[in-house]
Amino acid sequence: MFDGREIVQFPEASVRALGDENLQAALRLLGEGFQARRTDAVERFSEFEDARDAAVDAKTRTLRRLHQHLENFEARCQEQGGVVHWAETPADARQIVLELLTSRGVRVLSKGKTMVAEEIGLNGFLEKHDIEVVETDLGEYIIQLAEEVPSHIIAPAIHKTMPQVVELFRQHHDQHKAEPFPRHTPADLVAEARAVLRRRFLEADAGLTGANFLVAETGSSVIVTNEGNGDLTQTLPRLHIVLATIEKVVPTLADGAAILRVLARSATGQDMSAYTTISTGPRRSTDIDGPSEYHVVLLDNGRSSLLGTPAEEVLRCIRCGACMNHCPVYGAVGGHAYGWVYPGPIGAALTPALLGVEAARHLPNASSLCGRCEEVCPMRIPLPKIFRYWRAKEHEARLNTVRARLALALWGWLAAHPRLYRLGTGAAMWILSRLAGRSRRYRNLVLANGWTRSRDFPAPAGRTFLNSWNRRS
Amino acid sequence: MSAARERILGRLRDRLGEGSQESPHPSAAASARAGDVGVFCRRLEAAGATVERIPEDAVPQAVAQYLTQRNLAARVRVSPALAKLGWDAEPLLETAFGIADLDDAAAVVPANLGVAETGSLVHVSAGDNPTTNHFLPDHAIAVVAEDAVCADLEAAFSAASVSAMPRTVCLITGPSRTGDIEQRIELGAHGPRSLHVLVTRK
Incomplete structure (x- = not known):
């Protein structure tokens, strides 16, 4: 759990990661997995560069008038019977979710994948208040069993090898079963998780999802998934809560289409993910399924203060994970070494903004500035430029070592x-x-x-x- | 909570300036451009679905055949919107209408639109078209009319939102999948393991 604001420091954590054989075995698969699939997807789609420009344009226009789009989103959402809640801090957001759940007697919450829930430390907080949280994305479920945190924003259990998953399932699933599940292939494990989680979807009184984006013109939230767990989570329980940060809004569905054209290609190397679902308000009076309540929690957590600074371009991020999939540093040490919710290059650019330069000072330095992240970023976020901005802030605040400061001073004098x-x-x-x-x-x-x-x-x-x-x- | 709202919006206004409302590029401008049905079918297959092109009145027969070929029981859940497809023509096929439950191995579901650009089916929820049926059963058999195939995402979105937005608009592109174990792609994570699409002509 990312409870509180503790952050493991990169220098020590990365050394441990280099010596972790399971992690290294899992990371070796990045090349033939995520990287090769993205390369193929981009080669299949000749208009990829134009699609990137269109996506960047959509998000740039959004951020220029963010307050207006948020107000429009709120108005449209409420017209459709939804409720919008505003949270400045993680504590505010946690409290809003808790009150929604306790006031309706919710005991079991099913969850789709959401990094914002990690950012606010939601699971641990709810469990302290006796609400059972069931992660339903397979990767999230695996790390929930392992009592770990995600090491990747779209593949949270990427650091786990198959034998480790077999062991986890043996520990957690076998006690209620006379005959254990077969566990010879990844397909066996997927079938096992499916069988175990089926009932849980129906038991849950509430479902919580994130949002890949929100649409101002319709007041909708949109999730993009492959497993179908997010859809079961937001369809079967009677209460659907969406947790999203303020920069996720886009003006129109057409702007959403521009983002969809680059999202799956950059993330998993698919032309389109299996499920792209637009949810608008609760079930209608004539509907025979769907939740009877729809709530959206909008979290700021420092993002509004980033606008107008040289780091504001991180707000274009669509959380595809391409930067970490192609980062030589991430590929060597994995996601946990970054110490907080968002790993890899985007984490190194975003974490100092969310936790402060002092707590996160090592992260912008955990880069060779090779630029592969910027090259593959569908939203053309200048990540190395943002690392240099945070490094300069670190230097200004005198947070780096005396030796580094002396060396830089000498270099500066010589260069002049x-x-x-x-x-x-x-x-x-x-x-x-x-x-x-x-x-x-x-x-x-x-x-x-x-x-x-x-x-x-x-x-x-x-x-x-x-x-x-x-x-x- | 409204205090938080005012502070967040206030900070944004301070940084961005009040400015005039920027008129968004309206989605509605995209007309319902017709899409190439052949391209649509190829993209669907590339996404892991199987596709059959049949006459409109042959759906029950195609469903029965598909279940036999797959060695599945001759029993399906049918979304109410498809109740009038002449199911009596297949007396050996057991049909139940309404919302799917955990015992349903296969469901026949309507797709309101197709998208040629992406090979997606578009589900638009309604009283006779519950979302559950698209996700809960192991095998989904979707029915889409070939004249409902539109060109691209923009056309599909504008067609789906032409009246008020429904609770759910879902673009379905192939069966459920996951890559969460050693980055190997496996089908049937939580949604259907297989997606069979019947593209019908008048």
Whole structure:
């Protein structure tokens, strides 16, 4: 549970992650899994770049007039019989949900996948108030059994191997069953979870989902899923609660279509996810199923204060997960090392905004600035630029080490004196080249032992790039 | 709670300025452009569905045949909207109308529209078209008229919301699936394991 505001620090957590064999085995599948599927989907769709532009445009227009779209959303939602609640903080949102549940005598809550519920630490809070929470997305269900948190925003149990899931199911499902389920293939495990969760959908008095987006012109919430659990969650119980953050609203259904064209392709490499469902208000008087109440909780949690800052572009994020699927750092350490709800590059850009630069100061530094995240981001969020913004904030607040500050000061001074810089680097290259010997590499190097502790440092060619360039012309 | 509302909207107004209402690009502008039925069927198959093109009056027969081929019991839940398809023509096929429950292995459901761009079926909830039937049974058999296939998402959205929005508009693109165990795709996570689509012509 992400209760409270504790955050595991990246430097220690990442070292542990590198030594975790199960995690490393699971992460090795990223290349042939998410990455290959996205590449195929983008190659199949020749208008992908235009679709990206249209999606970025939809969200940019939204954010420019966010207050108006939210007011429109609220008005349309209420016209259709829905109720809109506003929450500034995670505590406010938790309280709103709790009151909705307790005032209606809800004992069992089924849940579709929602990262915002993780952001506000909802499950632990509700369980403390004796409400049973049943995660129904398979990945979320697996980590609920394991008492862990998601390590990926669309594949929460991506860090688990199949033998680990088999073990979890054995521990949790076998006590009530004379004959255990067969557990030889992933298909067996999917069938087992389906069988166990079927009854739970019907037992639940309320269903809670997130929203991939909200539509202002119709007052609707939209979820995009593959399993169908979200639809059962928002159809079968008598109360449907939607938990969404304020930047999720888009003006029109057509803007939603623009986002849908890039979402599944970027996320799972599908042209379209199996289910895209638009919910508007409670069941109508002539309907024979559907919830009789529909509530939307709109959470701010710091997002309104991001507008107008250089980090505001993170608010375009549609939570597809492409940035983490393609990040070499995420691929090496997985999601838990990031220490809070949102892992990977988007986490490194968003977490400092939500928790503060001090608590999250390591995350913007957990990047080589290679830029793959920005390259694959369907919403063209300039993630490396945002990392540099947070790094500058960290420096301004004097949160980095004295050594880092000294090094930066020296570098800054040198860079401002080009002749000295050229002289210094030219001399250094020459010396390093001459001293390298026949192996052409260093096993130890003063001032670079952070590098040479785990790998050799290749000897420079003897001249700087600038020297070579000047000789050439 | 309204205090929270005022503070959130106030912060947004401070940062964004009151400004004029920006007129949104209206969705309704998209006309109900007809879509290519062949493309629609190919995309549906690519998404893991099976597709059959049949005359409108052959639905009961096609359902009975499908159940036999799949080795399923000759018993289906039929959404009330499809009650008048002449089910008596298949006396060996047991039909029950209304909302599906956990005992229903297969359901016959209507799709109000098709989307050629994505190979999606569009379910629009109504008194005779409960959402449950699309999700609870193991096998979904969907019936869609070929002249209800529209070109793209915008056309489908504008057709689905032409009067007031219903409780549920759902785009269904293939059977239920998950990749949550070692990123391997498995069908039938919580919704139907199989989706068979009957595309009907007049």
